[in-house]
Amino acid sequence: MYRRTSISLNRFKMVDLQVEIAGLKMRNPVTAASGTFGFGEEYADFIDLDKLGGIFVKGLTIKSREGNDYPRMAETPSGMLNAVGLQNKGVDYFIDSIYPRIKHWNTEIFPNINGSVIADYVAVAEKLNEVKGINGIELNISCPNVKEGGMAFGVSCTSAIAVTKAVRKAYDKTLIVKLSPNVTDITEIAKGVESAGADSVSLVNTLLGMAIDAKTKKPLLSTITGGLSGPAIKPIALRMVWQVYNAVKIPIVGMGGIMNGNDAIEFMLAGSSAIQVGTANYIDPQICEKIVDEIEQYCSINGITKVTDLIGGLITD
């Protein structure tokens, strides 16, 4: 009883949850990860989208894509594999038909852009550069589920730099580059895209994995391999955020198996300025809003007045 009272008194002192990604101010550090949150409207029955820091909407390409064949999903211990393969109706459809429906929300909308060749990425970025209200994009060089492009750009320093440079030229606003964990040294790629003009890096995308049905001797995904997400990958993701935090100066948007406010705090302590919630949205469509509340509560209890004080606050000595 005493404890409750003290929490509510502390909460009276407002916690400043605002964060900034390369000059782009967000209400709080909690955003939804691309591919797990549709275009936001799928979740509108469950949560107040205005309470989120931002939404990274479903991956876009220059032309519409049907994605991969079913089955595209397999449940695995503490996680899941997916092989959706960037099914979307193309960037023009997003700009003309979807964005007008979602732009009234008082949260940052970040399109996630994809391509098979650099020219495709550039074409998508150029179109989004003209859209008023969209203040940032996420350049996805880490999708493991497409045959051409995607992760191929993100696993080599040379190509990661090349695509980032090209998109940087075409895009004036906040450019966040989404990194693949399927590399030997993620800090090399992070430093590369930083030098190529990225404003921020988001990490990690899914880890390449696979699942087999021993009875049928067949893979569980139509593509044989797919992207692993969920709490199973959290320790790897945290480690990579920490490594990248110590290697670059640009802000990090951290993700990988965040299921609750405590996980989000851990990612901020490891060096994330903001976080993305992905697979957890499938289990609890209200989780993003709950994580905002839990971060605020953590700050209140611990006497933290500004959430930005958590960034990189890991105590190592």
Place this chain on the structure above:
Amino acid sequence: MKRIQDFSVIDTIWLNSSSYILILKSERTLEKIEPGNFAEIKIPDTSDIFLRRPISVYDVDHDKNEISFYIKAIGKGTNKLGSLLPGNKVNIIYPLGNAYTPVKNKNVLIVGGGTGIAPFKLLGEQLSSLGSRVTYVFGARTSEEIVLSDIFSKFGEFNCTTEDGSLGEKGLVTLHSVFNNIKDFDIVYTCGPDPMMKAVSKIAEDNNVRCEASLENMMACGIGACLCCVTPTIRGNAVVCTEGPVFHSTDLKW
């Protein structure tokens, strides 16, 4: 409107060694639920079952705020749900998906197999109340798997097939004699394993009878966000959880 909320278990009624009815009660008035809708059920108290399970609604009692599901205990999740005790809490997201098209004063055939019989209590009830004449034909391997026939019989003529001939006609459901008069039906509704639904759709289409099939694809989110549950259609990949699970058979490319 879709809703996420906790329900209390009223009962789990086992019908045979592998299937049961899970009855849940809400403290709030239920959302409207239509025949064919499903729910995403969170398996309680388990860390090793990660995703929710999409399960068809079997029955609704709006007066008591009760919703029930016909479930086969196949894996860890469905076995866990079957072991719940009265008073246990279960979190579900509902109502999800589209519904079978209701028709008035028509002659309808309902073909089910396996857990695919789940939506057909509500559908038969709705159609018979609309003046339609309902004929059921359900297929199973053995007589033990033919369940709830007394319930279904309230809404229409009940037929079945078993592969071992222990009840009803012997053989696969699509060989039942009711299909001899397929042209007499205005519409066929089906739910069950894909091979069964494909065979049913083909018979219906060959005889110019409209057919609606409800797919049982694996899902993650259930609300159209993850795009994991797609099926190929004449309009491209359709998202089963929101554009379905019920499709016109002629739209499906299977």
